[in-house]
Amino acid sequence: MAAPESALAWLTAQSKGKPTNPELLLDILEAWGTTIGIGRERQYIPQLRALAAQLVANEDIRTDDTLLPGVLRFARPLSGSEAVESLASLAAHPADNIRIAAVAALGLVGDESALRALLAWVESERTPSVQAKIAEALGRWPDHPEAGAACLKLFERATESTVRRSVLYAAASSKWPQRNGLIHQALKMKDSMLLGAALAAEPVPDIEQELMRLLGTWDGKTPEPALIDALAASRVQAAVPVLVEALDRESNIAIRLKLIFALEKIKGTTAEQALLETLEETDDELEAEHLVSVIGRLKLSAAIPHLGRLARNEAVPMNVRVMAIWGLGCMPDESASAEIERIDAAFAELFAVTEADRADWDKAFHLSVAKPHLLLARYRMGSAAAGEEINSMFANDGPVVQSVLLLGILEQKADHPIIEKGLKSNEFFVLCAALAAARESNPGKYRPRIRELAASPFIQAAASVRGETWNLHKLLESP
Amino acid sequence: MKRESRTVLLSCLVMAMVFSAAQAHESPVERVGRMLRIWTDGSRLWLRYEAEYSERSVLLELHAMDANGDGAIQNEEQTAFLTTKANALAEHFRVRIGDASLTPTHAGPVVLKRDWRQICDFSVPITDVPAGTNDLRLTIQGMHVQPGEFQWTIGRGEKEDGPIPSEGKASLSARKAQPAAHSANRKQDCIELDFTLITAPIASIR
Numbered sequence: 001m002a003a004p005e006s007a008l009a010w011l012t013a014q015s016k017g018k019p020t021n022p023e024l025l026l027d028i029l030e031a032w033g034t035t036i037g038i039g040r041e042r043q044y045i046p047q048l049r050a051l052a053a054q055l056v057a058n059e060d061i062r063t064d065d066t067l068l069p070g071v072l073r074f075a076r077p078l079s080g081s082e083a084v085e086s087l088a089s090l091a092a093h094p095a096d097n098i099r100i101a102a103v104a105a106l107g108l109v110g111d112e113s114a115l116r117a118l119l120a121w122v123e124s125e126r127t128p129s130v131q132a133k134i135a136e137a138l139g140r141w142p143d144h145p146e147a148g149a150a151c152l153k154l155f156e157r158a159t160e161s162t163v164r165r166s167v168l169y170a171a172a173s174s175k176w177p178q179r180n181g182l183i184h185q186a187l188k189m190k191d192s193m194l195l196g197a198a199l200a201a202e203p204v205p206d207i208e209q210e211l212m213r214l215l216g217t218w219d220g221k222t223p224e225p226a227l228i229d230a231l232a233a234s235r236v237q238a239a240v241p242v243l244v245e246a247l248d249r250e251s252n253i254a255i256r257l258k259l260i261f262a263l264e265k266i267k268g269t270t271a272e273q274a275l276l277e278t279l280e281e282t283d284d285e286l287e288a289e290h291l292v293s294v295i296g297r298l299k300l301s302a303a304i305p306h307l308g309r310l311a312r313n314e315a316v317p318m319n320v321r322v323m324a325i326w327g328l329g330c331m332p333d334e335s336a337s338a339e340i341e342r343i344d345a346a347f348a349e350l351f352a353v354t355e356a357d358r359a360d361w362d363k364a365f366h367l368s369v370a371k372p373h374l375l376l377a378r379y380r381m382g383s384a385a386a387g388e389e390i391n392s393m394f395a396n397d398g399p400v401v402q403s404v405l406l407l408g409i410l411e412q413k414a415d416h417p418i419i420e421k422g423l424k425s426n427e428f429f430v431l432c433a434a435l436a437a438a439r440e441s442n443p444g445k446y447r448p449r450i451r452e453l454a455a456s457p458f459i460q461a462a463a464s465v466r467g468e469t470w471n472l473h474k475l476l477e478s479p
Numbered sequence: 480m481k482r483e484s485r486t487v488l489l490s491c492l493v494m495a496m497v498f499s500a501a502q503a504h505e506s507p508v509e510r511v512g513r514m515l516r517i518w519t520d521g522s523r524l525w526l527r528y529e530a531e532y533s534e535r536s537v538l539l540e541l542h543a544m545d546a547n548g549d550g551a552i553q554n555e556e557q558t559a560f561l562t563t564k565a566n567a568l569a570e571h572f573r574v575r576i577g578d579a580s581l582t583p584t585h586a587g588p589v590v591l592k593r594d595w596r597q598i599c600d601f602s603v604p605i606t607d608v609p610a611g612t613n614d615l616r617l618t619i620q621g622m623h624v625q626p627g628e629f630q631w632t633i634g635r636g637e638k639e640d641g642p643i644p645s646e647g648k649a650s651l652s653a654r655k656a657q658p659a660a661h662s663a664n665r666k667q668d669c670i671e672l673d674f675t676l677i678t679a680p681i682a683s684i685r
Contacts, residue, residue: 040534426539457550458542462535 007032008047015054019067026070029055033074039464045078053083062086065095072101079105081113088117091124099130107137115141122150128159132166139170148176155182164194180204187214199230208236215239222246225258232262240266244274257290264294272300280306285317292320296327304331308339312350318366321351322373329377337381344374369404376408379416387416394418399427406433415441423449428462432470443479451478515631517617519605519676526572526583526601526617527635537595561589565599572601573618576608576676605678612677619670631672 007028019025035041036048052075061067075083083105090102103121106114118137125131135154141147148171155167168186171179186194187210195214211231215223223231223246231239240263247259260278263271275298279291292310295303310316310324325343328336343350351370372393378386394405402422409416410433419441422434435453438446453459454476463472516527532540544552544560565585574581583601590598 424543426536426543428533428535428539431539452548453542456542456545456548458538458545462538462542465535465538 004044008044008051011051012054015051015058015061017058018060022064022067026067029070029074033077036074036077042461042464049078049080050082052078053080053086056083057086062090062093068098069101072098072105076101076105076108079109081109081111084109084111084113084117087114088121091121096127096130099125099127100133103130103133103137107140110140115144115147119146119150122153128163131158131163132160135163135166135170139174142174142176145177148174148178151176152178152182155185161191161194164189164191168194183207184210187211195224195226199226199233203234207234208238211236212238215242222250222255222259225255228255228258228262232265235266237266237268240268240270240274244270247274247278253284253286256287260287260290260294264298267298272298276300276303279303285320288317288320289323292323292327296323296330299330299332301331301333301336304328304333304336304339307336308343311339311343312346314350318363318370322366322370325370325373325377329373329380340374340377340381344378347371347374365400368401372401372404372408376405376412379408379414380412391417394421399425399430402427402430403433406430406437410437410440413440415445419446420449423453429470432472432475435472435475436470439475439479447479450476454478512628513630515619515629516635517631517633517672517674518635521679522604522606523602524574524581524583524605524615524676525586525635527598528568528601529596529598532595532597534595558588561597565589565601568599569601571619571621573620574603575616575618576605576613579607605676608676608678610678612675615674615676617672617674619672621669629670633674 011025011028014020014025032041032048036045041048052071055061055071056075061071075087079087087102087106087109090098093099093102103118106117106121115138118134122131122134125134131154135151138147138151151167151170155164158164158167164186168182171182183204184207187199187207207230211227211234214227215231218224218227223242228243231243243259243262243266247256247263250256250259260275263275275291275294279288279295282288282291288310292307295307307324307327311321311328313321316324325340328340328343347370351367353367372390375386375390375393379390390405390409394402402418402425405418406422409418416437419434419437422430423438423446425431425434431453435450438450459472459476463476512531514529516525516529518525540560541552544556546556546559547553562585569583569585572583574583581603583603586600586602592598
């Protein structure tokens with residue numbers, strides 16, 4: 001925002017009475033609101049928060065159908081406790097879109113006063129679209145049983161699936177005592193929209209029978225993805241034969257991968273045997289890559305000879321070969337170590353770079369991460385020399401390889417010197433991977449450095465940039 | 480404009496698949512683009528290196544710049560950080576003209592743009608280069624390990640950067656480019672660009 005001080009002064013003046021230039025007010029709020037919405041406003045948040053509360057409380061604005069939606073859009077990401085009373089009083093507003101915007105803003109406030117306001121609002125609200133928004137907002141209080149009780153009330157009173165679906169999504173990740181009851185109720189309703197929402201939840205006690213009943217209704221056909229996920233989440237062993245059969249006949253790669261991951265989660269001899277057989281038979285590159293990673297995570301040592309063949313075979317796609325090295329590294333088995341040593345001894349020959357490889361950037365990338373994976377596999381198997389080589393590779397390579405190495409160290413929960421180096425990196429991904437590795441391996445040792453990073457306003461600002469999924473704020477908490 | 484560009488955005492996907500601890504959809508590519516401009520003003524060969532940064536990477540760099548840890552950047556801190564960075568960057572460039580090997584040096588301050596670009600000039604004298612047609616090879620070491628785009632072009636760049644010096648007494652043209660980046664054979668990995676440098680007789684330069 002150009003000239004923010006004078007813009008703020010003008011907006012504040014407008015907020016105190018009947019706006020003299022509503023069009024300009026809306027234009028400025030929209031422009032500044034966009035900057036705030038994408039997390040780029042860092043200097044004036046406290047002043048803007050006070051302004052937002054004042055604008056929402058302004059009676060002339062509240063009765064202006066053109067101004068109020070724009071003001072609410074601006075206020076939404078800024079709402080704090082001071083705005084709760086004004087927002088809550090919009091429960092009586094006749095326009096649905098205004099009530100939806102006010103509910104969303106209350107959800108973002110996230111404090112006790114906002115929760116009280118929403119609980120009161122539940123009692124009077126009769127419009128399904130607003131009820132659905134209230135349920136979604138209540139999901140922000142996953143530890144508050146009263147939010148769960150209000151959602152249960154909405155669920156039972158609902159006349160439309162959209163409300164019930166919002167309730168189920170809100171309940172899915174909550175710790176509400178009403179959660180499991182809600183999901184059981186939803187499974188009994190013959191509503192496919194609800195089924196997906198209900199099954200998106202974490203495992204639910206005593207649900208196995210209900211899920212097997214649902215699975216029976218698919219009778220020879222591949223069950224729907226939400227049901228596969230639910231069977232996996234609840235580790236339903238009885239479902240394995242049906243899932244294996246489905247894997248045998250299914251040709252859609254997305255569904256096949258879902259079935260593979262479900263079998264990985266459920267585990268057991270039948271599931272694991274099916275995964276090994278599928279790896280032997282598959283000719284799909286993506287499926288092979290995922291199967292190798294699944295088999296590595298499950299440490300299925302019966303796959304070692306096949307993984308060795310995949311890693312050494314130059315006709316196999318490079319991503320699958322690299323994944324096979326990683327898979328071998330996961331196996332706590334002498335024969336896996338021997339295989340890794342053989343690949344290491346012949347690495348230059350097996351993974352030689354040709355001019356054609358250089359032109360194929362996808363292949364060249366995978367070639368560039370083959371060596372780090374091999375080093376990580378050897379390091380996991382106890383090679384001190386590999387530890388030294390990891391050190392040297394980290395010092396001489398770029399952020400992609402550095403990230404691969406740190407993620408490998410993180411996965412092994414090892415305290416390796418590259419963590420210390422990564423904690424000094426200017427590369428966001430490298431820093432995050434190093435923080436995660438530090439917290440996993442030796443939190444006490446790295447506590448001072450983590451605290452030092454957390455105290456930096458620049459690091460805190462980097463953590464606030466929208467769109468990052470590492471959750472740097474969390475990584476910076478004192479371990 | 481010559482263009483050697485590729486990204487390794489897929490790297491994040493691969494890592495997310497390999498390591499369950501990795502966060503899906505997060506890309507390690509923070510430096511999204513680099514541009515090298517090359518030109519001559521008759522007496523020196525100039526390289527202008529422009530790197531685009533993301534907001535996050537700028538913030539992390541500010542943290543590194545804040546040597547006394549007071550949460551603010553003093554001019555001295557900024558100058559010291561950028562000078563060290565530019566000098567380190569200069570190490571990546573080697574120029575060979577005929578049989579002579581030359582190392583460009585950092586010239587002028589690093590320019591920080593509002594769109595998070597950083598621009599840094601390097602130069603090397605060419606007054607000793609024999610008059611006539613010369614083979615010029617620019618080797619850029621180390622850049623291949625950086626993710627993101629790399630582009631290069633002959634010429635100084637936009638008008639906003641000031642008047643373009645006379646190029647009448649020497650000229651530069653691309654001969655061939657041998658792109659190399661992001662592959663595993665580190666010994667051969669560098670970016671090599673070949674040019675023809677035509678210089679006028681010394682007398683005409685003076």
